[in-house]
Amino acid sequence: MAVDRLLPTQEAEDLLALTREIADKELATRVEQHERAETYPDGLFATLGEAGLLGLPYAEELGGGGQPYEVYLQVLEELAARWAAVAVAVSVHGLSCFPLATFGSPAQQERWLPHMLAGEMIGGYSLSEPQAGSDAAALACRAEKVDNGYRITGTKAWITHGGKADFYALFARTADGPRGVSCFLAPGAADGLSFGRPEEKMGLHAIPTTTANWDGAVLDAERLLGAEGQGLQIAFAALDSGRLGIAAVATGLARAALDTAVAYANERTTFGKKIIDHQGLGFLLADMAAAVDSARATYLDAARRRDAGRDYSRQASVAKLVATDAAMKVTTDAVQVLGGYGYTRDFPVERYMREAKIMQIFEGTNQIQRLVIARSLARG
CATH class of the missing domain: 1.10.540.10 (Acyl-CoA dehydrogenase/oxidase, N-terminal domain)
Structure with missing residues (x-):
């Protein structure tokens, strides 16, 4: 549509x-x-x-x-x-x-x-760790300063494009405490860097998600981005933008599910008329359409604030929360519209439903988004 x-x-x-x-x-x-x-x-x-x-x-x-x-x-x-x-x-x-x-x-x-x-080099974002997902300040991967740069030791997790990317925005600890995290532009291949087996995921199967094991790989000093200890500031600034990206992706996914459901409802007939003409089904589709349009409006509001140079952190969290929750509901409802066919691989809505779930988890879980929004409200 x-x-x-x-x-x-x-x-x-x-x-x-x-x-x-x-x-x-x-x-x-x-x-x-x-x-x-x-x-x-x-x-x-x-x-x-x-x-x-x-x-x-x-x-x-x-x-x-x-x-x-x-x-x-x-x-x-x-x-x-x-x-x-x-x-x-x-x-x-x-x-x-x-x-x-x-x-x-x-x-x-x-x-x-x-x-x-230009896309000649494809990137991955390497912030999360097995024990430190949404709690970025708890990361343990270390960057020890040596004569020719930084020696990286530790394990990173949940890396989209892991093992395929040409570079990674890598966050590692150069000192203890919340201000001890630094950011590096790491190459995709280095002595001492290896990747785990791709995760066996519920969805998004075509793009690998892996762990990365840093076993003493040395990065040149020129690969430090910003100052030592500035890593969390960089990470959180980047994540505001990243959350808007996921909100837009979730909106597109929900839209695909809505389009499939509407097309099916216009073709399938029961009791002598198309199922879209049955009020109960028509109202369900109307709610799905309202959710998709609302998600788009929410991410566009946040994006326009960003483009205007205004603070948009809370709006980014709102957009990520609203759009990904909408995607989960709309894709689930699309399966319902198709009935038994929706539960088969003959139609893509079962895949959409599986793909929607992760949208509520990465770039900060939706529980974290609620926390960000609540703290913003508390500050006034």
Whole structure:
């Protein structure tokens, strides 16, 4: 179902049209094959990079697309409406570029950022650890200063594109305490770096999620981003943007489920009429549509605040909470609309429902989002 969008410029209109064309040709035609076989879509991210879709929200002088965040998020929504796993990986890539683009020195940016934003190098975000997920201050992976840089020792977890990415935004402890975490631009291959077996996930099968084991790998000193001890500041600033990315992805996923349910309800007949014309079913679809539209409006409000240079941390948490809860409900309702067929792999709604669940967990669980929102309210 086409979305009637209010875009700020003709350039944005053209960009969304290009995104739909690429998504229909490159994503929609391959998603079922790769998700069922759990195989990686080789070459796909190079295609997205060549189209300019992997660096959209970053300044043109840095090698990006110079697009406002409200446009970038709508691109993510279009990608997610065809293939959620790929859209998540695109969002994570953008998140992984954030530390260098925002806190890196001009020399660091000149060396690496154009390749990253062009999609020549694909990124992963390496913050979580087995014992430290949403509690980022509890991470234990250490970066010990040595003569030629930093020796990294420890285990990171839940890395999207783990083992496939060309670089990682890596957070490791250079000192004790909450101000002892630092951020590094780590290479995707290094002596002393290995990756665990990909997690056997409920959904998002085509993109691997792994642990990373750092066994004394040494990073050059020039790979430190920002100052020592600035890591959590960088991580939390990046996560505000990342939460908006996941909100947009969740909205696209919910929209795909709604579109499938509406199409089925317009074709299936019972008691002499299409099931969409039965009030009980029609009202369920109406609630699904309201949830999708509300999710989009919520992430766009937060994005416009970000584009205007205003504080948007609470709004990012609201958007992530609202959109991912909506995706879980809408995908579940889509299965209900299709009845027994919804529970089979003959239709994609069972996959949508499995994929929606993780949206409520990563980039900070929805319980963490409620905590962020409540603390914001307490501050007044």
